[in-house]
Amino acid sequence: MTAQTDLNDVLLDAIQPAHGGREVFDPATGQPIGRAPEHSVVDLQEAIDAARAAQPAWAARGHAERIGLLNKAADAIEAHAEELARILSREQGKPLNGPNARFEVGACVAWLRAAADTPLEPETIVDDGTTHAVLTYRPLGVVGAIGPWNWPMMITIWQLGPALRMGNTVVVKPSEYTPLSVLALVHVLNLALPQGVLAAVSGGREVGEALAGHPGVDKVMFTGSIATGKAIVRSSAETLKRLTLELGGNDAGIVLPDADPAAIAEGLFWGAFINTGQTCAALKRLYVHEDTYDQVCDALTEYAKNVPMGVGLDEQNVLGPLQNRAQYEIVARLVEAAKASGARILLGGNPAGDQAGYFYPTTLVADIDNDNPLVAEEQFGPALPIIKYSTVEEAVQMANGLEVGLGASVWSSDREKAREIASLIEAGTVWINEHGAIDPRVPFGGAKQSGYGLEFGAEGLKHLGQPQIIKG
Numbered sequence: 001m002t003a004q005t006d007l008n009d010v011l012l013d014a015i016q017p018a019h020g021g022r023e024v025f026d027p028a029t030g031q032p033i034g035r036a037p038e039h040s041v042v043d044l045q046e047a048i049d050a051a052r053a054a055q056p057a058w059a060a061r062g063h064a065e066r067i068g069l070l071n072k073a074a075d076a077i078e079a080h081a082e083e084l085a086r087i088l089s090r091e092q093g094k095p096l097n098g099p100n101a102r103f104e105v106g107a108c109v110a111w112l113r114a115a116a117d118t119p120l121e122p123e124t125i126v127d128d129g130t131t132h133a134v135l136t137y138r139p140l141g142v143v144g145a146i147g148p149w150n151w152p153m154m155i156t157i158w159q160l161g162p163a164l165r166m167g168n169t170v171v172v173k174p175s176e177y178t179p180l181s182v183l184a185l186v187h188v189l190n191l192a193l194p195q196g197v198l199a200a201v202s203g204g205r206e207v208g209e210a211l212a213g214h215p216g217v218d219k220v221m222f223t224g225s226i227a228t229g230k231a232i233v234r235s236s237a238e239t240l241k242r243l244t245l246e247l248g249g250n251d252a253g254i255v256l257p258d259a260d261p262a263a264i265a266e267g268l269f270w271g272a273f274i275n276t277g278q279t280c281a282a283l284k285r286l287y288v289h290e291d292t293y294d295q296v297c298d299a300l301t302e303y304a305k306n307v308p309m310g311v312g313l314d315e316q317n318v319l320g321p322l323q324n325r326a327q328y329e330i331v332a333r334l335v336e337a338a339k340a341s342g343a344r345i346l347l348g349g350n351p352a353g354d355q356a357g358y359f360y361p362t363t364l365v366a367d368i369d370n371d372n373p374l375v376a377e378e379q380f381g382p383a384l385p386i387i388k389y390s391t392v393e394e395a396v397q398m399a400n401g402l403e404v405g406l407g408a409s410v411w412s413s414d415r416e417k418a419r420e421i422a423s424l425i426e427a428g429t430v431w432i433n434e435h436g437a438i439d440p441r442v443p444f445g446g447a448k449q450s451g452y453g454l455e456f457g458a459e460g461l462k463h464l465g466q467p468q469i470i471k472g
Contacts, residue, residue, distance in 0.1 A: 014184075015180065026090045027324060028090075033180060034180055036202050057194075066116075066164065069193060077189070084153065085102045093323050095313075099270065099318075110440060111157045111456075140464065143221060144212065145163070146221070153182065158455055169196065183202060246444075249404050250377070251407045253285070259296075268296075272435070273384070281436045293366075322360055331379055368385045392421060406427060
């Protein structure tokens with residue numbers, strides 16, 4: 001047993017129940033990792049009670065003291081970064097290297113420090129000698145944070161960092177698929193935070209439903225599917241909770257005819273295949289003009305075929321498995337539907353039947369209709385459909401044709417032309433010559449059924465506070 005394995009075991013031992021619990025398995029190997037506690041609605045009630053009791057004192061510390069403690073919590077993540085990354089790799093499946101496990105832990109540090117250090121000053125609305133009005137933000141109270149399994153640590157930080165900064169206390173409910181990662185992260189954060197300020201409750205759907213509807217929770221932040229987001233809206237209605245919902249996307253990318261296929265191939269690949277395609281704001285359908293269609297297909301295939309996929313703890317890999325069997329079956333079904341329709345498989349589409357983990361090969365699909373299920377449904381995995389278009393107006397119409405709008409991208413050698421086209425796309429964020437490049441200083445949120453509310457930057461902080469006007 002290596003020294004690093006010993007460290008991982010120490011952190012796992014700190015979060016595992018002394019007896020019982022649910023066994024969690026590595027999606028790359030099928031081997032057990034550890035046991036997650038199975039908390040109940042009673043445990044949730046205790047966590048919410050503790051959070052409510054701790055919230056007034058946490059708010060009373062003021063911004064400066066909370067900022068200092070959150071930066072100490074970021075220091076704690078840095079001190080345990082490799083342990084956290086290895087637990088994440090084993091549980092979620094993403095490799096240590098590339099934009100994956102070590103990257104995600106590093107992003108936790110960056111986003112937590114950004115949430116702590118972003119200025120949010122009182123805003124004078126009117127001061128004309130007669131009327132004086134100032135806009136400030138008070139804490140909401142207790143925030144419930146319900147996270148996903150694809151970026152479990154990073155998205156948890158997106159939720160809890162600004163919530164704590166604004167004087168709220170937080171109860172986290174991790175995904176049933178990736179509880180150990182989040183429990184380990186919360187354990188490390190609590191090495192620096194006061195008792196009761198942050199808690200994690202690991203349980204099933206009934207715990208998530210109870211959190212969403214609990215009268216002692218003042219706001220819910222959720223990242224996940226549209227169906228679950230709608231259920232949270234219904235659960236929260238009785239108490240009129242504030243909500244931030246970052247829901248599913250089926251992001252479109254439009255390659256304009258002046259784009260250089262060789263120059264954009266790497267960016268297109270990682271826009272689509274970061275985290276093996278398991279990213280809400282990943283590029284999931286690519287529209288390419290007929291003049292450069294074949295060249296873009298060739299350049300993307302040439303790049304993709306050389307990107308290694310395998311077990312995450314092997315240092316050379318940068319693509320991993322699907323995190324769970326259900327997601328694997330969705331990707332397989334959609335690729336088979338594309339093949340049955342006569343679409344052309346440029347790469348992949350042929351998973352090995354005898355593999356231990358949920359590995360689906362990097363798959364590129366050309367000559368596919370826009371209404372094919374692989375295009376119209378969110379695949380959330382390593383399969384990218386490439387659709388040919390004749391006019392830019394047609395491409396924009398197809399990009400806007402779905403009831404989701406998390407992100408999108410436009411690829412062109414003419415940045416001003418790309419920005420002009422970007423303004424026509426119905427999405428919360430439209431990137432130019434990149435896709436999915438989020439920044440903790442830049443607000444992020446969805447359009448249409450991809451959710452509502454903003455995260456990141458000063459706007460994200462405001463969504464974790466109660467606006468209050470002081471006039472007089």
